[in-house]
Amino acid sequence: xxxxxxxxxxxxxxxxxxxxxxxxxxxxxxxxxxxxxxxxxxxxxxxxxxxxxxxxxxxxxxxxxxxxxxxxxxxxxxxxxxxxxxxxxxxxxxxxxxxxxxxxxxxxxxxxxxxxxxxxxxxxxxxxxxxxxxxxxxxxxxxxxxxxxxxxxxxxxxxxxxxxxxxxxxxxxxxxxxxxxxxxxxxxxxxxxxxxxxxxxxxxxxxxxxxxxxxxxxxxxxxxxxxxxxxxxxxxxxxxxxxxxxxxxxxxxxxxxxxxxxxxxxxxxxxxxxxxxxxxxxxxxxxxxxxxxxxxxxxxxxxxxxxxxxxxxxxxxxxxxxxxxxxxxxxxxxxxxxxxxxxxxxxxxxxxxxxxxxxxxxxxxxxxxxxxxxxxxxxxxxxxxxxxxxxxxxxxxxxxxxxxxxxxxxxxxxxxxxxxxxxxxxxxxxxxxxxxxxxxxxxxxxxxxxxxxxxxxxxxxxxxxxxxxxxxxxxxxxxxxxxxxxxxxxxxxxxxxxxxxxxxxxxxxxxxxxxxxxxxxxxxxxxxxxxxxxxxxxxxxxxxxxxxxxxxxxxxxxxxxxxxxxxxxxxxxxxxxxxxxxxxxx
Numbered sequence: 001x002x003x004x005x006x007x008x009x010x011x012x013x014x015x016x017x018x019x020x021x022x023x024x025x026x027x028x029x030x031x032x033x034x035x036x037x038x039x040x041x042x043x044x045x046x047x048x049x050x051x052x053x054x055x056x057x058x059x060x061x062x063x064x065x066x067x068x069x070x071x072x073x074x075x076x077x078x079x080x081x082x083x084x085x086x087x088x089x090x091x092x093x094x095x096x097x098x099x100x101x102x103x104x105x106x107x108x109x110x111x112x113x114x115x116x117x118x119x120x121x122x123x124x125x126x127x128x129x130x131x132x133x134x135x136x137x138x139x140x141x142x143x144x145x146x147x148x149x150x151x152x153x154x155x156x157x158x159x160x161x162x163x164x165x166x167x168x169x170x171x172x173x174x175x176x177x178x179x180x181x182x183x184x185x186x187x188x189x190x191x192x193x194x195x196x197x198x199x200x201x202x203x204x205x206x207x208x209x210x211x212x213x214x215x216x217x218x219x220x221x222x223x224x225x226x227x228x229x230x231x232x233x234x235x236x237x238x239x240x241x242x243x244x245x246x247x248x249x250x251x252x253x254x255x256x257x258x259x260x261x262x263x264x265x266x267x268x269x270x271x272x273x274x275x276x277x278x279x280x281x282x283x284x285x286x287x288x289x290x291x292x293x294x295x296x297x298x299x300x301x302x303x304x305x306x307x308x309x310x311x312x313x314x315x316x317x318x319x320x321x322x323x324x325x326x327x328x329x330x331x332x333x334x335x336x337x338x339x340x341x342x343x344x345x346x347x348x349x350x351x352x353x354x355x356x357x358x359x360x361x362x363x364x365x366x367x368x369x370x371x372x373x374x375x376x377x378x379x380x381x382x383x384x385x386x387x388x389x390x391x392x393x394x395x396x397x398x399x400x401x402x403x404x405x406x407x408x409x410x411x412x413x414x415x416x417x418x419x420x421x422x423x424x425x426x427x428x429x430x431x432x433x434x435x436x437x438x439x440x441x442x443x444x445x446x447x448x449x450x451x452x453x454x455x456x457x458x459x460x461x462x463x464x465x466x467x468x469x470x471x472x473x474x475x476x477x478x479x480x481x482x483x484x485x486x487x488x489x490x491x492x493x494x495x496x497x498x499x500x501x502x503x504x505x506x507x508x509x510x511x512x513x514x515x516x517x518x519x520x521x522x523x524x525x526x527x528x529x530x531x532x533x534x535x536x537x538x539x540x541x542x543x544x545x546x547x548x549x550x551x552x553x554x555x556x557x558x559x560x561x562x563x564x565x566x567x568x569x570x571x572x573x574x575x576x577x578x579x580x581x582x583x584x585x586x
Contacts, residue, residue: 034086039152043160050287094137114393116327127202135315150298186252193245200238260296331413340500341369342531349399361554372532374542377551383535421499425506427486435470453495459488502532
């Protein structure tokens, strides 16, 4: 894998970017053709003005003057047309490339394992997939192709100037080395400034994403003023980064104007002497004035375009850093049995999120098809880690996990997760209709299946009372629904996928008593014929489980039925007494 460095002309990085240009070769080729055409046309107009001045204006030839005027108008129309299509096609090329690249980035991010998201701010990933990608589009619309055109234009102009009068050309180009030096210093200085700008944009997006998502917590604890002060500091750094880049511009452009003025002064000085001695015509001086303006404009803009290219390279470096992240769950399994029985076996499983702290230690248990296993224990005991391992969101360090006697790594990953339905305590709903939140845009799940599942769960009445029923938009994170209603939708989601293995992670902990009673029968029906793993906070909901495992600091302390564990008078009995005493039952 090529390493990216963020240099303005990083060849390896450009190769990776141009990989996405292949589907649009035609547009790219036409863009290059129009770029070359514009460069060739650029010096023609000053030369025509020189020719017209010396041959027709001085000679008072009105007919010739009219002809040359019409030719120059025609040339101007051609240049305008070529410039239009050049701008149009380069923008199409840039937007097409980032459209494909954005899809690739999103697809890559969505396939990364949860461990990556544990340590990567969501706002940072949003910056990568939105604003950083936009800078890559500028590589084509304002950067690389435009730079090529400007360089060709400079070469063409200098070539024509040398052809007309090489001595006068050398005189007016005396300040050119100073311009090149100033452009190089500017380019190197602005590169650091632009990298700082991208970092501050990422920090700003991360802060806003986190704090807007958690605005309730901020308001609950009246922390608006404190968080505003933090935002002001981050925003000030963002401002300072932009001011720093603009400061370099404010120095560079006046320097270019001074050097351009020196070149014009040399032209007037030497040109006047040459005219007086009849070594050149007045038309040559006029054309050279135009040539100098045309020459310094692309040279001045070259530095700016290099910075645009640099911004694109910095953005591309960040994008490819994400794409080079090798945090995917290995998916080499080919097992896709027609029928999955749901026999689950953990055999001496050890697991840690990092190498220092074991979350699960030597865990072994067996759940037969159709049985219900309950996991209980204090926060941090390892309950949720167990089901995350079953779904292969995280990989175990030692031991094995098997379903129907086959290691879960031998199953096709999509097949495995499709046959395991998980209902979480914290239900996530997308800003979409209830129907799409249930079927997750799976066209194989018909409206009839949705309605039947809603009826079994007992959610048909509340969905029917909504303004648009199943087409009601629940807004972001289900903001227009109660916690209980959102949880009911998650149960319908699990039911319509008809899984062989059901996982309930504190699924009823957030429900009020009435809503919990409403879905308890539906849960029982959903569990029938399915292997179920239940993580429960309320011990009253798991008394009928076939087996209960008590976890403590990643270790199995007790295992048995509800009655067996009560008789042991150990961990489970203490949890049971503590909970029921707190509820005033004992």
